[in-house]
Amino acid sequence: MTVSYDIKDINLAEQGRKRIEWAEKEMPVLRLIRERFARERPLAGLRISACLHVTTETANLMRTLAAGGADVVLVASNPLSTQDDVAAALVAYEEIPVFAIKGESNEVYYSHIRAALDHNPQLTMDDGADLVTGVLRDRPDLIPHMVGSTEETTTGVIRLKAMAKEGVLPFPVIAVNDSDTKHMFDNRYGTGQSTLDGIIRATNILLAGKTFVVAGYGWCSRGIAERARGLGANVIVTEVDPIKALEAVMDGFRVMPMEEAASQADFIVTATGNKHVIDSNAFAVMKDGCVIANSGHFNVEINIPALEALSVEKRQPRAFVDQYILRDGRAINLLGEGRLINLASAEGHPSAVMDMSFANQALASEFLLRNQGKLPVGVHALPKELDREIAALKLAAMGIKIDTLTAEQEAYLNSWQEGT
Known part of the structure; x- marks a missing residue:
């Protein structure tokens, strides 16, 4: 054949x-x-x-x-x-x-x-x-x-x-x-682990003690946030949905607008499915050396053309790291060309x-x-x-057994007549 x-x-x-x-x-x-x-x-x-x-x-x-x-x-x-x-x-x-x-x-x-x-x-x-x-x-x-x-x-x-x-x-x-x-498993546990794997392989920077910003709090983003916290990072979540933002607060994360979060961040990761989640206003306040990455499907979550317009030089200090030098001398490190970092620098x-x-x-x-x-x-x-x-x-x-309903329990769940 x-x-x-x-x-x-x-x-x-x-x-x-x-x-x-x-x-x-x-x-x-x-x-x-x-x-x-x-x-x-x-x-x-x-x-x-x-x-x-x-x-x-x-x-x-x-x-x-x-x-x-x-x-x-x-x-x-x-x-x-x-x-x-x-x-x-x-x-x-x-x-x-x-x-x-x-x-x-x-x-x-x-x-x-x-x-x-x-x-x-x-x-x-x-x-x-x-x-x-x-x-x-x-x-x-x-x-x-x-x-x-x-x-x-x-x-x-x-x-x-x-x-x-x-x-x-x-x-x-x-x-x-x-x-x-x-989505409850792949998006949360898969994206959580593989995104952190990709970031660590690309940078070899210790996450413990760093401020780590996660854009969004859907299933993928919450997995990233949970895993970053597990590695000792101080995690901030940004959101546009008040219910998801409230959930992030209740899960113990700080929640704030991207522009405020970007000024504190050592790392920022997007996983929202939207475009320009990290934009010029965030680039303007980022610390020197901030690492930005995307774990959403398309590379539009980070406004890369805007970052290029703000830059005077582009270097590649490591594989999968593009370092943009801004006019004021700050460096912003973009991982994996803004594409899915868990697959760009790791194995998914x-x-x-x-x-x-x-x-x-x-x-x-x-x-x-x-x-x-x-x-x-x-x-x-x-x-x-x-x-x-x-x-x-x-x-x-996995060798795990669970209970099954008895006939009595099935009947109870399908009936309205039996109460207190």
Whole structure:
């Protein structure tokens, strides 16, 4: 079989294969789904184009979809999020076409998006809604044949809901990010650990005793805040939502506007899904040597053009660190070009948490195909029973047992007649 691909180096395949197998040991739920998919072939003949971070965990998802009979193509969902050895292993050992190179230019990135759409997918699997956007803008001819799409990220769900609100979303989408077994675990524990991992690898600066600002207090941001506090940092949270701000206060964090927080910060990390969360007013008051990073999906959370306009010099003292020297002599250190720092300078989320996220992706693709023509156009959550199935499988794999309701308890919960 001849596989089309555009990767860095096919000779990295053996190294990638070993790392994929290492990750797979921490992904028992996905492994069980893959075993069932191999028996039942529920995705037989389905063309899937996936735009995801090309990591060891994603490789195991691709293997699962292929085991289910899908014809899969994988492209990167961020120019810096590809693990080149993993891309090589998928091509060499799994015969899955991959178009992804770490550090690829924006031009190459979008050529890879086009390659994914040239696969004529019936289902797209997105991490940021770039494939759905590409279908709407460039390949509307694909729409009549589309079963639907799945979406992994908060940022992508925001974009998709905006499409639905404008009436331009043409098919059903499963918001995998809205599953409890995704956002409560992947976003909080995965983003929390991997973001701090990326920052530490990029800087090797001790966090204990530093002032660490986290923009936002959604599931991703609260995970970052919790992990930074666990490493001894003095954490400040900024928010625009009064309920989330109140929650952050009740969780023991200081809360204040970004401009005030930026003047105290040694580190600032964004994870909001919005643009220009760190802007000129924050740059103006930052301390010399402040480190800024982004863990949101797109690199627009930090206003990098504004930072460049304020600067007279740009240096790179370390890999993944761009140091901007301002006119007054202050240095501001931007990590990973403002892209996802957990993937730019580290390896992304641990496989144990991605096990649940990608179980959701696999079951969502099966659910969409089984319900083809039955789901209305719009953004949907995966049914709760599938969410609970994933949680139950994860607990079983961890050797943890829980209680079950008795018949009497079931009857009580479904009755209004019995009281005090």
